[in-house]
Amino acid sequence: MNVALTPTLLPHIDVQPTPPEALVALQARFGAQLSTAWAVREQHGRDESAFTHVPPPAAVVFAESTQDVADAVRIAAQWRVPVIPFGVGSSLEGQLLAVRGGISLDVSRMNQVLAVHADDLTATVQPGVTRKQLNEAIKHLGLFFPIDPGADASIGGMTATRASGTNAVRYGTMRDNVLALEVVTARGDVIRTGTRARKSSAGYDLTRLFVGSEGTLGIFTAITVRLYPLPEAVSAAVCSFPSVDAAVRTTMAIIQMGVPIARCELLDARTVRAVNAHSKLGLREAPMLLMEFHGSPASVREQAETVQALAHEHGGQDFGWATTPEERTRLWTARHNAYFAAVQSRPGCRCITTDACVPISQLAEQVGAAVAEADAAGLPYFLVGHVGDGNFHMGYLIDPDDDAERARAEALNAALVQRAIDCGGTCTGEHGVGLHKMAFLHAEVGDGALALMRAIKAALDPLGILNPGKVLA
Template identity: 70%
Template sequence: MSASAEAATRPHAHDLSAHLQPRPLPATLLQALQQRFGAQLATSLALREQHGRDESVYNVPPPDAVVFAESTEDVADLLQLATQYRVPVIPFGAGSSLEGHLLAVQGGISLDLNRMNQIVAINAEDLTVTVQPGVTRKQLNEALRHDGLFFPIDPGADASIGGMCATRASGTNAVRYGTMRENVLALEVVTSAGEVIHTGTRARKSSAGYDLTRLMVGSEGTLGVMTEITLRVHPLPEAVSAATCMFPGIAEAVQTVIQIIQLGVPIARCELIDANSVRMVNAYSKMDLPESPMLLMEFHGSPAGVEEQAATVQEIASDNGGADFQWAVTPEERTRLWTARHNALFAALASRPGCRAISTDTCVPISRLADCLLVSAEETVASGIPFFLVGHVGDGNFHFGYLVDPEDADECARAEQLNHALVSRAIEMGGTCTGEHGIGLHKMGFLRHEAGEGAIAMMRAIKQALDPHNILNPGKIF
């Protein structure tokens, strides 16, 4: 497919008309919902608008109704009714997704899972935990710390575990601990017909049949609704140390990362923040970091192991022009640094009031990281569009955020052109259009470019088999 043809398949921030195909919500269904759910059903405009918005650039009409599920039975009953009336259901967690996942492009019912927020079981001896989908990352770790455990997947936002499973999230710790794909062991899932099934077990491995757990993780609410999730957890490290290191340019910082990974240093976190982003973070979080490209790193292990890792990394960084190593050993110092990093999006948005961020999410093999990132940075600077650049570069994943006026069609189009060039470059280098944000609305054309028509046809066949009436988050992925 040509670049122009592929670009034409992607929705832009200022034009979603081709993707809006609302289905009516019959009055008889509304009556049935009121009878079954009572106060758990909401139809007020304020609540519907709250559930029809995420962190993407899109403006889409809100869902027709919101149902607040409190049990697996609630989810099953809702899906049975939705199937009967052929009405869409869109699972809703924290609402922090970036690609339009939760938008009601075909109308329907937003299924809010936040009240399903119980930690079902902590099996400390087996290093597993079972939770409901509305449990948030911070809530889970607060519960686990009493057993000397933690859940390492950290996408930045205090996302719900269900949403993190749905988008196959990862984040800052992925370089050492993997992504949601590696850390989800088993699921309870409600199908589009309202049947409750179970996938996987608490055992560390299995070769029993198709891997339905991995099929569901990353399916973005299009194949089933997860109502219980069993996760791997990890012992809290004996020692933790974080450091910042400044570099004369992005090239030197990236080269340092490549050498750290290729040497096999078991670094837990390795984040790149460009000078522009450091400036925004300083203003937003009231910090005084030197405004130059920076690596923010964290080391986990025994005291001796952490010391050895840190010494090796400091030597590599110094060879590449790194300087001004600043160590954060206490939990308070580390929290302050990582909070500032996690607030980078909000810092960027605050730097241009009224803007929205078109976020990129490419991931490439570590050997191609410098080639992909540096060319993309040059293109972005030359465009004149304000931006920020951050990345979990330890696993080859980085993000540009183009800060655009959502009412300026030309500016949005230029940002999408930059995004298209970046994604095409990453795919040609053996990478992917999305390392952790998912496809949603924004990356449907990119998925076709990456996976090809044959793979897309197979995905459609799976969708048709599991959701024959296309009620589960329709209009997403392809």
């Protein structure tokens, strides 16, 4: 589909007042678990997106159990009050903003690992459990949970946005790693989808429907995920290249040859420079691939030798190795902090991030076009990517009070997304739609599919109270 995209500048804000009776009912039920303090509301009314000046929610409910979530939703439904699920606030596309008013339902206190079935390689957790917390709880069993979006996001939020991250090239995304859910519906009912079995042909796949729904169809209260054995051997390497194009073409060759690389991350020279300053590293300030290999010692060695040979064909330097856990942790922590390092390189800025994912054969062309346009526009930017699965991010660093800079960045974003869609890719590989990508979703899926999505939303949330104004509005 070839549709000219209109840049998104600001969300449509239509805050409806919350009926005092609803707040009285919530106060009676939740007592100290309800807050209307400005500081608490403000904290729950912002995320890591570039959107500013959106009013905070009218109140925040701190849920501590499935029953709390169900009761909060029932009260909200009675008064037709919007409900916005909140985990740790790390979303990038405005998913948490109260553009229709209502209450924020904070599930961060629901942070228990409910069960670990090591023999089945599964765990069931509450939505407030973070990925680092889960991995800490299971490492003594020789297991790990591989989905790693960078931020220490909650499992609930990661499920809601269908997150992926640095390990997705080998282990898949949340879509592939969520087996079952406990969900509170828009009526306040509690339902369960899926099982701990590895497969099922029973009925509609409701689990996949809810994964990636961004809080618009239901609120997660328990999530069952796949676990994996810790690899016998792990080795990380960095490799510098003469150009971004050379690094990307090396990645394409790695994937097309079927090398089972675990991580393959691209950083451009600007990003490496920012990471060096932020994390006190001494990496060569040139386009770089940051890679990790998992497996037996022999298979790790074979993978590394194959990849190094491919890198040499494209002008890559000899690998620099991080072989100890401490060295690897430092390197990957620096990569995960690349976003914050780049933002700190322009004090006071906000970042408009892109999130395109394209077929691997199109990666070099799409990244090259994005870089060329950004250079011509003259805006500060950085480039990172989970390029092993075709996902890359341009981050445009703007003065939030400069409308011209914002418009220029949004135009660059729209052009990048249009090219991605035209070549068979998607407007978002992992961040979700939220507020920022609603027009892009329409361009990607078309009128018929969007109408079907709206029909599903209307059937599951007839009052329109679950995170309204996001994804489909």
